[in-house]
Amino acid sequence: MEKNEVQEFKKEFKLKGLKYNQMNKSIMFVVCLIFLAITITFGALVATAFKYDMYFSTKKDATEEINRDVVCRDFYCDSIYDMMNAYSVEDYSNLEILSSSHNENLRFTIGTPTDLFQSDEFDLTKYTLVYEASGYYYNYAIENTQLHEGKVYINNDYLTSSRFDIVNLGIDYLYKYKHMLIIGVIVLLCFDLWIYIWLLHAAGRRENREGYVMNACSKIPLEIYFPLICFAIFFLAAISSDILFFNYRLQVIFTIIVFVIGGMLVSIDFAIRVKTKTLFSNTLIAIMYRKTVxxxxxxxxxxxxxxxxxxxxxxxxxxxxxxxxxxxxxxxxxxxxxxxxxxxxxxILMKLHEATIQLAEGNLDYQVDTAKMIYEFKESGENLNSIAHGMNIAVEERLKSERFKTELITNVSHDIKTPLTSIINYADLINKEETENENIKEYSNILLHHSERLRKMSEDLIEVSKATTGNLEVNLQPCQIDVLLSQIYGEYDSKMQEKGLDFIINKKEYLPQILADSKYIWRVLDNMMNNIYKYALENTRVYIDVVHVDGKVSMIFKNISKYPLNVDPQDLLARFVRGDDSRHTSGSGLGLSIANGLVTMQKGSLDIQIDGDLFKIVLLFDAIDKDDYTEFSM
Amino acid sequence: MYNILICDDEKDIVKALKIYLFNEEYNLFEANDGREAVNLAKKHEFHVILMDVMMPHMDGISALAEIRKTSNVPIIMLSAKSEDTDKILGLNVGADDYVTKPFNPVEVLARVKSQLRRYTQLGSLTTSDDVIVIGSIQLDDKEKKVRVDQNEVSLTPTEYEILKLLMMNPNRVYSPKQIYEQVWDDCGFASENTVAVHIRHLREKVEINPSEPRFLKVVWGQGYKLERN
Structure with a gap:
C-alpha cells in the first residue's frame, strides 16, 4: 500500500512537470538552502524563547532576565569582572576610566565588604542592580587573600529608554507567537526535508533518460573525493574567523552555511554513488582488487x-x-x-665498460672474459673482443709492413754500401794516380764527389726511414738549452766563419730544461746547422732565438736563403725535396725530413716558416723546469 | 815487420785496402771468409786484423769470438752495418775498433797504426803518478806533454788544461760553465761558447775522426766528458 502511494506521488510529481534537468535541480537546491535559512532563523527564535523560559514562566520574569542580559552586554560587565581579576584591587583608576568612558548610566561598587569602593556617589533608589560578582583576591597590603565583591548598577531611566521599548516589543511578539513559531519551524523542516529528498531522488537521473548516470565528481574514487571535500569544508569553516573577523555572528552563520552546503553536496554525491552502485566499486581498494586479486x-x-x-x-x-x-x-x-x-x-657491465676503456686507450691485447656472460652481454663482449682482434691484426699488419719497409731500406743500403766502398776507394786511388791526362783527373774528381754524395744519401736513407717510422729507441733526459746552444756555437763557429755568416744567439739568462734525447737532438740541430751552412746567403747574419712561453721552449733558427724559396714549407718536410729545386749541392734532400721525424719522436714539433728570403725553423719542446725566477726574469 | 790480416768477402775491397796499407813495415795477409781468417790466425801471429762482418761460411762476429779464444790481437771490424747495436755487439764480443763502410781509407790507416802502436808498445809505457793514460791518449803532467798513439800533439795551454781536467775525472760530464770556472779560474759568465770552441779544436787534435770521437765525447745539452771504456 505504502509503496504504491509513494509511486503515485512520484508520478504525480513528474506529471507536474518538475523534470530532472540541471536547471530544476539548481533551483531546488537554492530553494532548499533559503528555506533552511528561514527554518534556522525561526529555530533560533524558538531557542531564545526556550532559553528565557517563555513557555512556562510569566512574561515579567522573562522580560527582566532579557533586559539584564541586554544591559550586561551593552556595558561589558564581563569586562569589569575580568578587570577585577587582572588588576590589583587597590588600583581602581582603570575602572574609573572604563565607567566614565562608557556611559553615565553605569555605576558600580567594588572591593572588600569593609573597604568598598564606589565609582561615585549615587542614590541607590534610582539605580537597579544588574550584575553581581565576587571572589577571593590577594591583597598585597595585608599579604593575605580577601573576599571582593563587584556590583554594577544601571540608572532606572536607562532601563525605561527606547532601546528597551524595542526589546520589549520583541518579547511581546515572541510571547504572542511562541506556539506558532514551533509549528512554523516544524512545517518548514518538513518542506526542507521534502526538497532535500527530491534532490536525492533526482541525483543521478537525467531528463528523458532511464537509469542513473554518474557526474564528474562521482567518478572520482571515494577515497580521494571524500577527504578532498571534507578538507574543503573544514578549511572554509576554519578560515571564517579570519575573513569575517569583525563579526562573531557572521562567522557562525558562515560556518553553518558551509556545513549545510557541504553536507548536502556530499549526501547528493553519495546518493549518486549508491544509485549507480559505485559506492564500493569506485574506490581505490576496489580498483586495485579488480586489477590484481x-x-x-x-x-x-x-x-x-x-x-x-x-x-x-x-x-x-x-x-x-x-x-x-x-x-x-x-x-x-x-x-x-x-x-x-x-x-x-x-x-658484467663493469667488465664491458672496462673493455671499451682499454680499447679506447689502444690496449688491443685486452680480452673480455665472456665465459660467464649471457645473451646480449655475451654477444657484446665477443664483439668487443673481435674488434680488438681485428684492430690488432690491422695494427700488426701495419707494424709489419713498416718494419719490413725499414728493414728493406736498411738491407738495401747495406748492400749498396759494400760496392760503394769499392767505388769510393778506387776513385780515391785513381785520383791519387800520377797521370798526364787532365781528363782522368777531372773525371775522377767528379766520381769522388758523387760517390761521397751517394754515401751520405745511403746513410740518410736509413736514418729517415727509422725516424719517420719511429723505429728508434728514444731515451728522453733533461737537456740544458744554454749548454746545447754553446756546444752548437763551438761546433759550427769556424764553419760559419768560412762563409762569413754571423752567429747571433738571443736567449734569456735562465732557461728551463727540456726533455730530449741527447743523441737525437744533436742530429736535429746538426741538420739545422748544415742546412744553414749550405743554404744561407754568405755574409749575412744567422739568428737563433730561444723563447720560453707557456711551459714550452721554442728554438727559432732564422737565416736568409741563398736561393729564392718558391716552395710550400710543408713540402720541405717531404723526403727528397730541396729548397733550391736543383741538385748541385751535396745534400740528399732528407735532412729536414729526418729532423722532423726525430723531433716528433722526442715529443717536440718542427715548423717551417718562409717569408720571402727569410727562412725560419721553429723547434718546440716542452719545458720541464718551471722555477719561479724563470717567470720573473721574463 | 808487422803481420796484418785483411778479411773481407769482397775481393776488391781487400785489394784496395792492400794498396792503402802497402808499406815496407807491413806484411799483408788476405782471407775471404771468417773460417779462412780463423785458420790463418791459428797458423800465423798477427799484429792487427781487419775483419768484415757479413761474410759467407762464418761471419765476422763468430770469427772474432773464435780468434779471441786464443789471441788478444787487435781486431778492427769493418762493416756496412752502421747501427749502434751492431757496433756495441762487435765491441762487446772483443773487437778493439769498429769502422763502418763506406770508410775513409786514410782513417782506416790511422786506426790500424793506432792499434799497432798500442799493441806493440804497451810494455814500454812509463807509468808514474804524473802520467794519465786513457785509451790512446797519454798526458804527462810533469813534461806538460800529450801524446796520442805515442805521437806528440801540440796543444795550447788552455787546451792542455781542459784535457787534463777531463782526463783526471774520466767519464764525468763537465758542463761548459764548470770547465770555464776550473780552467780559467773565473766565473763563467756567458763564456760557454769559448769552451765549446776550445773543445772542438782539442777534439780535432786528439781524435782520428773528430766527427766520430772515440774518447773526447760531447754529451749534447749537458757537457763534455772523456770516456774510458
Missing part, C-alpha cells in the same frame, strides 16, 4: 570448476593456503634472490 580469483574459480574430484580440490585448497601463508616469505626471498642477478649485471 580478481583475475587470480577467476583462475582459481575456473580451476575449481574443472577439477571435480575431491583430491584435486584438496590440492587446490592446499596450494592456495600455502600461497597466502608463504607469500610474505616468497616476497622476501625474491627480494634476496634479485640481489645476485643485480650484482651480476653490474659486474
Amino acid at each position: 580478481y583475475p587470480i580469483k577467476l583462475i582459481v574459480k575456473k580451476m575449481w570448476k574443472e577439477h571435480t574430484n575431491l583430491m584435486n580440490k584438496l590440492v587446490i585448497v592446499y596450494v592456495l593456503i600455502g600461497f597466502f601463508a608463504v607469500m610474505p616469505f616468497i616476497g622476501a626471498i625474491v627480494y634476496l634472490l634479485l640481489f645476485a642477478p643485480l650484482v651480476y649485471l653490474a659486474y
Whole structure:
C-alpha cells in the first residue's frame, strides 16, 4: 500500500512537470538552502524563547532576565569582572576610566565588604542592580587573600529608554507567537526535508533518460573525493574567523552555511554513488582488487570448476593456503634472490665498460672474459673482443709492413754500401794516380764527389726511414738549452766563419730544461746547422732565438736563403725535396725530413716558416723546469 | 815487420785496402771468409786484423769470438752495418775498433797504426803518478806533454788544461760553465761558447775522426766528458 502511494506521488510529481534537468535541480537546491535559512532563523527564535523560559514562566520574569542580559552586554560587565581579576584591587583608576568612558548610566561598587569602593556617589533608589560578582583576591597590603565583591548598577531611566521599548516589543511578539513559531519551524523542516529528498531522488537521473548516470565528481574514487571535500569544508569553516573577523555572528552563520552546503553536496554525491552502485566499486581498494586479486580469483574459480574430484580440490585448497601463508616469505626471498642477478649485471657491465676503456686507450691485447656472460652481454663482449682482434691484426699488419719497409731500406743500403766502398776507394786511388791526362783527373774528381754524395744519401736513407717510422729507441733526459746552444756555437763557429755568416744567439739568462734525447737532438740541430751552412746567403747574419712561453721552449733558427724559396714549407718536410729545386749541392734532400721525424719522436714539433728570403725553423719542446725566477726574469 | 790480416768477402775491397796499407813495415795477409781468417790466425801471429762482418761460411762476429779464444790481437771490424747495436755487439764480443763502410781509407790507416802502436808498445809505457793514460791518449803532467798513439800533439795551454781536467775525472760530464770556472779560474759568465770552441779544436787534435770521437765525447745539452771504456 505504502509503496504504491509513494509511486503515485512520484508520478504525480513528474506529471507536474518538475523534470530532472540541471536547471530544476539548481533551483531546488537554492530553494532548499533559503528555506533552511528561514527554518534556522525561526529555530533560533524558538531557542531564545526556550532559553528565557517563555513557555512556562510569566512574561515579567522573562522580560527582566532579557533586559539584564541586554544591559550586561551593552556595558561589558564581563569586562569589569575580568578587570577585577587582572588588576590589583587597590588600583581602581582603570575602572574609573572604563565607567566614565562608557556611559553615565553605569555605576558600580567594588572591593572588600569593609573597604568598598564606589565609582561615585549615587542614590541607590534610582539605580537597579544588574550584575553581581565576587571572589577571593590577594591583597598585597595585608599579604593575605580577601573576599571582593563587584556590583554594577544601571540608572532606572536607562532601563525605561527606547532601546528597551524595542526589546520589549520583541518579547511581546515572541510571547504572542511562541506556539506558532514551533509549528512554523516544524512545517518548514518538513518542506526542507521534502526538497532535500527530491534532490536525492533526482541525483543521478537525467531528463528523458532511464537509469542513473554518474557526474564528474562521482567518478572520482571515494577515497580521494571524500577527504578532498571534507578538507574543503573544514578549511572554509576554519578560515571564517579570519575573513569575517569583525563579526562573531557572521562567522557562525558562515560556518553553518558551509556545513549545510557541504553536507548536502556530499549526501547528493553519495546518493549518486549508491544509485549507480559505485559506492564500493569506485574506490581505490576496489580498483586495485579488480586489477590484481580478481583475475587470480577467476583462475582459481575456473580451476575449481574443472577439477571435480575431491583430491584435486584438496590440492587446490592446499596450494592456495600455502600461497597466502608463504607469500610474505616468497616476497622476501625474491627480494634476496634479485640481489645476485643485480650484482651480476653490474659486474658484467663493469667488465664491458672496462673493455671499451682499454680499447679506447689502444690496449688491443685486452680480452673480455665472456665465459660467464649471457645473451646480449655475451654477444657484446665477443664483439668487443673481435674488434680488438681485428684492430690488432690491422695494427700488426701495419707494424709489419713498416718494419719490413725499414728493414728493406736498411738491407738495401747495406748492400749498396759494400760496392760503394769499392767505388769510393778506387776513385780515391785513381785520383791519387800520377797521370798526364787532365781528363782522368777531372773525371775522377767528379766520381769522388758523387760517390761521397751517394754515401751520405745511403746513410740518410736509413736514418729517415727509422725516424719517420719511429723505429728508434728514444731515451728522453733533461737537456740544458744554454749548454746545447754553446756546444752548437763551438761546433759550427769556424764553419760559419768560412762563409762569413754571423752567429747571433738571443736567449734569456735562465732557461728551463727540456726533455730530449741527447743523441737525437744533436742530429736535429746538426741538420739545422748544415742546412744553414749550405743554404744561407754568405755574409749575412744567422739568428737563433730561444723563447720560453707557456711551459714550452721554442728554438727559432732564422737565416736568409741563398736561393729564392718558391716552395710550400710543408713540402720541405717531404723526403727528397730541396729548397733550391736543383741538385748541385751535396745534400740528399732528407735532412729536414729526418729532423722532423726525430723531433716528433722526442715529443717536440718542427715548423717551417718562409717569408720571402727569410727562412725560419721553429723547434718546440716542452719545458720541464718551471722555477719561479724563470717567470720573473721574463 | 808487422803481420796484418785483411778479411773481407769482397775481393776488391781487400785489394784496395792492400794498396792503402802497402808499406815496407807491413806484411799483408788476405782471407775471404771468417773460417779462412780463423785458420790463418791459428797458423800465423798477427799484429792487427781487419775483419768484415757479413761474410759467407762464418761471419765476422763468430770469427772474432773464435780468434779471441786464443789471441788478444787487435781486431778492427769493418762493416756496412752502421747501427749502434751492431757496433756495441762487435765491441762487446772483443773487437778493439769498429769502422763502418763506406770508410775513409786514410782513417782506416790511422786506426790500424793506432792499434799497432798500442799493441806493440804497451810494455814500454812509463807509468808514474804524473802520467794519465786513457785509451790512446797519454798526458804527462810533469813534461806538460800529450801524446796520442805515442805521437806528440801540440796543444795550447788552455787546451792542455781542459784535457787534463777531463782526463783526471774520466767519464764525468763537465758542463761548459764548470770547465770555464776550473780552467780559467773565473766565473763563467756567458763564456760557454769559448769552451765549446776550445773543445772542438782539442777534439780535432786528439781524435782520428773528430766527427766520430772515440774518447773526447760531447754529451749534447749537458757537457763534455772523456770516456774510458
